[in-house]
Amino acid sequence: MNTNQLRQEIIDYSKEIGVDKIGFASADVFASLKDRLKRQQELGYQSGFEKGSVAERTEPDRLLPEAKSILSIALAYPSRMKDAPKSTRDERRGIFCRASWGVDYHKVLKEKLEKLAAFIEEHMSDARTKLMVDTGELSDRAVAERAGIGFSGKNTSIITPEFGSYVYLGELITNVPFVPDTPLEDGCGSCTKCLDACPTGALVQGGQLNAQRCLAFLTQTKDFMPDEFRPKMGNFIYGFDTCQAVCPYNKQVDVHNHPEFEPEPEVAKPKLKPMLRISNREFKERFGHIAGSWRGKKPLQRNALLALGHYKDTTAVDDMIAVMTNDPRPVIRGTAAWSLGKIGTDEAFAAIRKAKDKETDDDVLAEMEKGLGFATSPTN
Ligand code: SF4
Numbered sequence: 001m002n003t004n005q006l007r008q009e010i011i012d013y014s015k016e017i018g019v020d021k022i023g024f025a026s027a028d029v030f031a032s033l034k035d036r037l038k039r040q041q042e043l044g045y046q047s048g049f050e051k052g053s054v055a056e057r058t059e060p061d062r063l064l065p066e067a068k069s070i071l072s073i074a075l076a077y078p079s080r081m082k083d084a085p086k087s088t089r090d091e092r093r094g095i096f097c098r099a100s101w102g103v104d105y106h107k108v109l110k111e112k113l114e115k116l117a118a119f120i121e122e123h124m125s126d127a128r129t130k131l132m133v134d135t136g137e138l139s140d141r142a143v144a145e146r147a148g149i150g151f152s153g154k155n156t157s158i159i160t161p162e163f164g165s166y167v168y169l170g171e172l173i174t175n176v177p178f179v180p181d182t183p184l185e186d187g188c189g190s191c192t193k194c195l196d197a198c199p200t201g202a203l204v205q206g207g208q209l210n211a212q213r214c215l216a217f218l219t220q221t222k223d224f225m226p227d228e229f230r231p232k233m234g235n236f237i238y239g240f241d242t243c244q245a246v247c248p249y250n251k252q253v254d255v256h257n258h259p260e261f262e263p264e265p266e267v268a269k270p271k272l273k274p275m276l277r278i279s280n281r282e283f284k285e286r287f288g289h290i291a292g293s294w295r296g297k298k299p300l301q302r303n304a305l306l307a308l309g310h311y312k313d314t315t316a317v318d319d320m321i322a323v324m325t326n327d328p329r330p331v332i333r334g335t336a337a338w339s340l341g342k343i344g345t346d347e348a349f350a351a352i353r354k355a356k357d358k359e360t361d362d363d364v365l366a367e368m369e370k371g372l373g374f375a376t377s378p379t380n
Contacts, residue, residue: 006123007178010116014073017115020167020257021074021160023147023181027060027067027173033142034058040208047211049220052137060173063137064130068177070138071116072147073170075109076163076255077102079245081263087235092311093269094304097216097239098166100292101268102261109133109170117172124176133170140169147171148181155194155243156209159187164250187249194243199232203243215240219303220295224331224363227370230306230338237275237303238292272311275304276319302335309339317343321351333359334367341371342380349375 001009007024014022037054040046050057060067079098087093099105113131120127132138145152149169150160157165161184195203202213211217216239218229225233233240244250256262263269267286278286278297287293292300305323308316317340324336337355340348349372356368374380 001123003124003176003178006120006176009123010071010119013119014112014116017112018075018258019073019112019116020076020163020255021149023072023144023149024178025070025072025143025147026180027064027070029060030058030139030142030146033139036208043210045204045208045210045212047214047217049217051135056137057139058142060138064128064173064175066128066175067130067173068175069173069180070143070147071172071174071178072140072144072149073109073112073116073172074144074149074158074160074163074167075105075112075261076160076167076253076257077105077261078254078256078263079164079166079250080254081265081268083265085265085269087269090315092235092272092308092313092316094235094237094272094275094300094307096237096268096290096292097241098244099168099241100238100290101263102258103289104291104294105168105261106133106135106291108258108260109168113170113172117174120172120174120176127174127176129172129174131170131172133168136171138171138173140171143171144169146180146183148183151184151187152207153194153247153249154188154192154207155198155203155247156207157244157247159247159249161187161249163255164253165244165247166250166253166255191248193246193248197242197246199242200229220299222295222298222302222331224334224367225302225306231310233303233306234310235272235307237270237272237300237307272304272308272313273316273319275301276316276323298329298331302331305332305335305339309342312343314343314345317345317348317351321348321355324351325355330361330364333361334364337364337368337371339371341374344374344380 117129144158150158153159200213283297
C-alpha cells in the first residue's frame with residue numbers, strides 16, 4: 001500500500017475508533033517554538049511540569065530516529081454539565097476545570113493512539129511509531145497547529161473551527177512520510193477577550209503564557225498559594241478555564257461525543273467541606289480516575305480551603321478549625337488559618353489565636369498572622 005492510500009485509510013479508521021479530528025504534519029524541527037521556549041526559560045515563564053530539554057521538545061527525530069511525520073489527533077469534550085448540582089449557602093461546592101471533568105484523557109487518547117500505531121504497523125511492516133499525550137516531550141499544541149487541527153489562539157489554546165478549544169490533543173511520530181496538512185489561518189484578529197478576562201495577567205500579548213501567573217498551573221502546585229492569587233481563584237479547585245470560556249469560538253460549542261468524558265456532577269463539582277476530611281482511600285475511589293487527581297489530594301484540599309474562605313462560608317468554620325489544629329501538613333494548617341481569617345467570625349479569630357499558641361511552624365505562624373490581620377482589614 002502506498003503512503004497516500006494508507007493516509008486515507010488512517011483517516012477513515014480514526015473516525016471508526018472515535019477520533020474527532022486528525023491531521024498530518026511534517027516532523028521538521030519546530031524552529032519558532034524553539035525560540036519561544038528559550039525566551040520563556042529566560043523570562044522564567046515555565047511551569048516546571050515540562051518534560052525534556054528544549055532540543056527534545058522541538059526536534060522530533062531526537063524522540064524517534066528517522067521521524068518523517070507526526071499525526072495529531074483531537075477529541076472534543078463537553079463544555080456544559082447536565083444536572084449540575086447547585087452550590088448553596090449551607091453546602092458550597094468547588095469546581096474542576098472542564099478538561100478534568102471526565103475520565104482522565106491521557107488514558108483515553110493513549111488508547112486511540114495505540115490503535116492508530118497498530119493500524120499503521122499492520123499496513124506497513126517497516127513503520128515505526130512513538131506516541132505521546134500531554135506529558136511527552138513534544139508540544140501537543142505546536143503539532144496540532146502544524147497539522148491543521150486548529151490555530152493557536154491568544155489564550156495559547158488550539159482553536160478548532162468545529163469544537164472550539166475544548167479538545168484534548170495527542171500525537172504520534174512515525175517514520176512514514178505522509179503528505180502534511182496545511183496549517184489554518186490565525187482567527188483571533190483584533191479580539192482580546194481572553195487577555196482582558198485573565199485575572200492574573202498570565203497571557204502575554206502574542207500568545208505567550210507566563211505559567212507562573214496562570215491559575216490553571218497554580219492550582220496544581222503543592223506549596224502555599226502566593227497571596228496575590230488567592231482572591232482570584234473563586235471556587236476553582238483544579239485548573240482554570242476562563243480564558244477559554246470567554247472565547248467567541250467556544251460560545252456555541254458543547255460536544256458530547258464520548259461517554260468517557262461526560263462529567264459526574266458530584267465529582268466535577270464536589271461539596272467543599274467533605275474534601276477537607278477525605279481519606280486517601282476515599283480520594284482514590286472518588287477522584288482517582290480524573291486528570292485532576294494527578295497531584296494527589298493536597299493541592300485540592302488547599303484550594304478547597306481557599307474557596308471556603310472566598311465564600312466566607314460560616315458553616316465550614318468548625319471543620320476548618322479542626323484542620324488548622326490537627327492536620328499534619330503545614331500548607332493545609334496555614335491555609336485553613338488564612339481562610340478562617342477571611343471568613344472573619346469571632347469564633348474563627350478566637351480559634352486562630354488559640355492555635356497560634358501551640359503552633360511551631362514558621363510558615364503556618366505567618367499565615368495565622370495574616371488571618372488575624374483580616375480582623376482590622378477594611379477590605380475583607
Ligand atoms: Fe483569540 Fe479572542 Fe479567543 Fe482570545 S478570546 S483566543 S483573542 S478569539
